[in-house]
Amino acid sequence: MPVPIRPGLAALPDYIIPSQPPGAVLLNSNERPLAPPPSVVAAITRAASESHRYPTWYSDELVSRLADRLGVPEPWIAVGCGSVSLCQQLIQAYCAPGDEVLCAWRSFEAYPVFAQVAGVAVRTIPLDAEHRHDLDAMPAALTPATRVVFVCNPNNPTGTAVRSDALLRFLDKIPSDVLVVLDEAYREFVTDPEVPDGVPLALERENVAVLRTFSKAYGLAGVRIGYCVAPPPIAAITTKVGVPFAVSRLAQAAGLAALEHADEVRARCEAVIRERDRLRAALLEAGHDIAESQANFLWLPLDEHSVQFGEHCANNGVMVRVFGNDGVRVTVGLPEENDAFLRAALAFARPLTQRNQ
Numbered sequence: 001m002p003v004p005i006r007p008g009l010a011a012l013p014d015y016i017i018p019s020q021p022p023g024a025v026l027l028n029s030n031e032r033p034l035a036p037p038p039s040v041v042a043a044i045t046r047a048a049s050e051s052h053r054y055p056t057w058y059s060d061e062l063v064s065r066l067a068d069r070l071g072v073p074e075p076w077i078a079v080g081c082g083s084v085s086l087c088q089q090l091i092q093a094y095c096a097p098g099d100e101v102l103c104a105w106r107s108f109e110a111y112p113v114f115a116q117v118a119g120v121a122v123r124t125i126p127l128d129a130e131h132r133h134d135l136d137a138m139p140a141a142l143t144p145a146t147r148v149v150f151v152c153n154p155n156n157p158t159g160t161a162v163r164s165d166a167l168l169r170f171l172d173k174i175p176s177d178v179l180v181v182l183d184e185a186y187r188e189f190v191t192d193p194e195v196p197d198g199v200p201l202a203l204e205r206e207n208v209a210v211l212r213t214f215s216k217a218y219g220l221a222g223v224r225i226g227y228c229v230a231p232p233p234i235a236a237i238t239t240k241v242g243v244p245f246a247v248s249r250l251a252q253a254a255g256l257a258a259l260e261h262a263d264e265v266r267a268r269c270e271a272v273i274r275e276r277d278r279l280r281a282a283l284l285e286a287g288h289d290i291a292e293s294q295a296n297f298l299w300l301p302l303d304e305h306s307v308q309f310g311e312h313c314a315n316n317g318v319m320v321r322v323f324g325n326d327g328v329r330v331t332v333g334l335p336e337e338n339d340a341f342l343r344a345a346l347a348f349a350r351p352l353t354q355r356n357q
């Protein structure tokens with residue numbers, strides 16, 4: 001008889017590993033299309049020469065630099081092995097079996113998985129008709145068991161963002177003993193001035209934690225580094241429940257070096273934003289229904305055509321991410337990569353729009 005897995009885990013979904021055929025255009029993981037600058041690579045290489053020594057436990061130097069940059073005291077920062085680890089640590093720290101996590105759907109796929117791993121129930125609230133978090137319906141769905149609420153802003157995979165007025169109204173309705181996690185993995189791509197920066201909100205409230213990452217705008221998805229900004233008791237327990245030394249020497253060095261390149265990061269993000277807007281305009285023109293995105297990707301709500309569209313793109317050498325029968329997410333890449341995607345998408349759009357007419 002096989003060793004039984006803990007009840008409730010057998011139904012865990014398999015992680016969908018994005019396929020990366022050689023030579024394909026990779027627009028399926030929201031990565032930055034260009035490698036980090038040489039000085040960041042050099043810092044990682046220097047750190048590699050000290051690989052026989054454990055890293056610092058709290059990523060001390062990185063915490064100190066982030067605190068300066070963000071204008072928050074050091075005890076407000078917890079560093080993690082990617083911000084996805086921090087999502088898991090927050091659930092572990094605040095939820096026990098029988099408790100609940102609340103999130104929107106579709107939203108980041110890691111939230112329900114981590115809840116399941118912790119033996120915690122998930123309640124999901126459908127996005128509204130514009131593919132945004134329904135911030136009126138979410139507070140109404142709280143139960144006495146709800147311990148953590150995720151708000152992914154901008155939302156992955158739809159790219160939509162909630163604005164200050166709606167978010168503040170929402171926060172005012174959440175009891176102060178329920179943790180609200182504002183996942184801002186795509187903050188650097190936000191252009192709408194009404195979409196709030198979560199850090200000042202965390203500073204003002206006892207129950208708000210903000211997650212940021214070096215994986216997207218900074219181009220460090222491969223080294224695994226992200227951080228949480230939250231009131232000191234939240235930041236402290238987040239670090240405490242993490243795997244010791246999960247944030248490697250290489251990751252800490254990479255994050256520190258990347259922070260020295262704010263101008264380069266800004267310029268790269270601006271290029272992505274220009275391409276995002278160009279791509280959206282072209283898709284709208286072709287008859288697609290594309291929500292306004294504040295991230296480095298676009299959402300095509302293709303419903304039952306999603307799988308076919310994804311296969312069509314792959315056959316044309318462009319990898320995109322298909323989400324069942326809901327839609328397809330395409331990451332904004334370099335202009336020539338986006339052109340390759342557009343050629344594929346427009347060749348597919350024609351039969352679709354004809355059917356719709």
Ligand SMILES: *Cc1c(COP(=O)(O)O)cnc(C)c1O
Pocket residue numbers: 030081082083084085108152156183185212213214215216221224225226
């Ligand atoms: C990419 C992403 C993250 C962070 O990923 P890490 O690589 O673990 O830092 C977090 N939240 C969302 C919504 C994301 O899309």
